[in-house]
Amino acid sequence: MFDALSELFGSPIIAAFVSAIVPLVFIVPFVIIAVYMERKVAGHMQDRLGPMRVGYHGILQTVADFFKLLQKEDITASSIDKRFFNVAPFLVFAGSYAVYAALPFTSSMLGSKIDIGLFFIVAASGLVVAGILMAGWSSNNKYSLYGALRSAAQIVSYEIPTIIVILSVVMFTRTLSLAEMSEMQTAYFWNWNIFGGAEWNLTKLLITPFMMIAFLIFYISSLAEVNRTPFDMPEAESELVAGYHTEYSGIKFSMFFLAEYANMFAVSAIAVAIFLGGYQSPFGYVGNLIGAEWLVQVEQLFWFISKGMFFVFVQMWLRWTLPRVRVDQLMTICWKYLIPYSFVNLIIIGIITLI
């Protein structure tokens, strides 16, 4: 996309700016839709209705909330560390925004075609921890600090199974680039990595169950990384007021909010790109059938976003199904279950790939 844009504008700088803005154009409407969806899903799962009064079935509720948040007073308590307090929300958002640079929305629409896309994503999402710790510590509030430390412990420990699973997939596909990885899983859904890749041989048959386990582990640990229920201890409402963003209000709070929902889609998109064929359609393209090149891109965008949205929905589904785990349970799940399983999985996938 960057090359096409720099040809269009004749300047790489403008092209860089424009291609950097594209994810934002996606994120803000996505967050508005996702918050509405979350409230609706929550409502209907509890036999309620959710928002109903603003617009038809409350469709404009989050738009109204968004404007309300913008208008709110930006409260800064007197005994906070102002510098870090002000930087933290933007750092958190930058961390989750950077992830979008390497996400292949379609075969041509991606921020950067870097070869180490997955590595970059893992590294950039580490920035979120720094931002959250900063927010918690500078707030000068014990609940914020608790939340931030919990979050740091949680994200750091859950990064291990995530990375091991990513490693095992990388061993199988032999590439770190998400764009290339998506390209390899083309044509039909049985070519997706979760079903053992595009090649038809014994390896595919052997590797499929382990890929499914890998997917499960990845999904669980990514849930923990974005602080979603059942792993939402950093912002556990019933224990910590609101965790690391207790002291924030107005636009800064909405930055955290935006980052949380952007992250939700980002991890779902990564799971989709690694295991479920990325932007590839499960049954071929209509555009190829009728010979319209541009339609293929649209279809790819549709498939990528709808797959991502499905997993965002599963995150919501899980949120309204499971209660929050305790801190010790959280650590048990990670260190005693996910990490051993992912290691064994890594070894088995490695051996199968070698065969």
Next chain:
Amino acid sequence: MRQYFINTWEGIWTVLVGMRITFGHLFTPAVTIQYPDVKVPLPERVRNRLYVNIDDCIGCDQCSRACPVNCIEIETVKSLPTEDLGTTSNGKKKALWVTKFDIDIAKCCYCQLCVFPCPTDCIYMTDVYEFSEYDRNDLIYNFSTLKPEESAEKKANFEKLRLEKEAQKLAAAKAKEEADAKKAAEIKKEDSSKTE
């Protein structure tokens, strides 16, 4: 070791069971009643806001006396004999101007005790239950239809009548006294003439 795998399996399985249940609930119709638009039908004999049909009120003050929290205040003025106040819907003749009929609904305890003594059934409970106000004084309902100047007029009228009557009475008493005195004087005269 065996327990470890059982734990893993149970962890995954129970989550799936929970997810199936919540997914089922996603499609069960909501139990929500959208309150301001849709309201739960009230029972037949609900006791809510009081209402007074002042046209039927004869100002007998019985409701005020029945009220356990004294939230009803009634003031009445007798009508002039020349005035015709009409009758109530069940045929009772009205003889009093109801110059003040205030119900402080904030005090009301919704016991309905004021409703039963009413001889004309003019005070009763309605099914209105949404009448919150920002000012407490707005909860004092004035049911009297008379304007302040009208009720002042009625009071003045009655006062005049009362004074007139009193004057008449006084005059009558005076006349009687005079008559008595005259009589007494006559009798005395007769007596004195007899003795002479």
